[in-house]
Amino acid sequence: MPVEETLAALDALVKAGKVRHIGLSNETAWGLSAFLAASEKGIGPRVASVQNAFSLVNRTYETGLAEFHLREDVGLLAYSPLAKGSLTGKYLDGALTARARKTLFNRTQRYEKTGTEEAVRAYVALARELGLTPAQLALAFVTSRPFVTSNIIGATTLTQLEEDLGSLDVTLTPEIEDRIDALHQLHGTPAP
Numbered sequence: 001m002p003v004e005e006t007l008a009a010l011d012a013l014v015k016a017g018k019v020r021h022i023g024l025s026n027e028t029a030w031g032l033s034a035f036l037a038a039s040e041k042g043i044g045p046r047v048a049s050v051q052n053a054f055s056l057v058n059r060t061y062e063t064g065l066a067e068f069h070l071r072e073d074v075g076l077l078a079y080s081p082l083a084k085g086s087l088t089g090k091y092l093d094g095a096l097t098a099r100a101r102k103t104l105f106n107r108t109q110r111y112e113k114t115g116t117e118e119a120v121r122a123y124v125a126l127a128r129e130l131g132l133t134p135a136q137l138a139l140a141f142v143t144s145r146p147f148v149t150s151n152i153i154g155a156t157t158l159t160q161l162e163e164d165l166g167s168l169d170v171t172l173t174p175e176i177e178d179r180i181d182a183l184h185q186l187h188g189t190p191a192p
Contacts, residue, residue: 003034007044014045023049023077029064036072047074049149054078056087056123056138057116057191059184066147075149078142082154083191086111087138089124099156111191119187126179132170135160139167141180 013019024032027050039046050068054061054076061076068074082088085101086108101108127137143151155161172180 003038004043007035007038011044021045021048023047023051025051027052027065029068032065032068032074036068036074049075049077051077051079051152053080053110054142054145054148055081055083055191056141056180056184057083057111057119057187057189059189060192061147066145069147076145076147077150077152078145078148079152080154081142081151082135082138083111083116083120084108086116086120086191087123087134089120089134092117092121092124101154101156113191115187115190119183119190122183122187123180126183130176133163133166135163136167136170139164140170140172143167144172 010019010022014022022045024035024047027035032047032050035047038044050061050065052061052065055078058080061078065076069076084107085091090097090100091108123137124134127134130137132140139151139153142148153161153164155164
């Protein structure tokens with residue numbers, strides 16, 4: 001579908017009052033730039049956000065798209081900040097529970113690639129050393145990024161929701177940022 005056609009359809013929804021702002025999902029830097037260029041020519045509404053996966057083990061958004069936040073005011077709605085639960089550590093060493101998303105939906109292959117478990121293990125160890133739960137460290141990291149407009153958390157239980165919300169009270173000091181960056185340098189982005 002051509003970008004111009006998509007924007008024209010979305011423009012009709014905005015003008016009808018059914019949509020206030022538009023966003024893209026699973027988009028690349030090239031794709032976002034094409035949408036922005038078309039809207040600058042007067043074709044449809046301007047993109048306000050991109051909803052892409054972003055986490056400690058998937059930092060591909062930083063490579064090209066994060067710059068759009070600074071230069072074009074397009075924010076990230078970060079989904080899968082816990083890497084479908086992997087960054088909680090609950091799947092380490094093949095562990096699996098009956099109600100886990102991995103068990104129920106079997107759609108975690110992105111987070112089962114070579115090197116991902118080693119990275120998860122390192123982030124889990126860092127969180128515990130800091131007196132945080134692994135989920136709190138992972139969520140606090142995502143929330144702290146200047147280009148993140150919204151951190152889309154997921155919780156199956158009230159306990160998980162309370163733990164996730166506890167990440168809002170976590171401050172990542174420069175020392176913690178350095179430790180996270182050192183792990184990123186070592187493990188990279190194993191689950192793009």
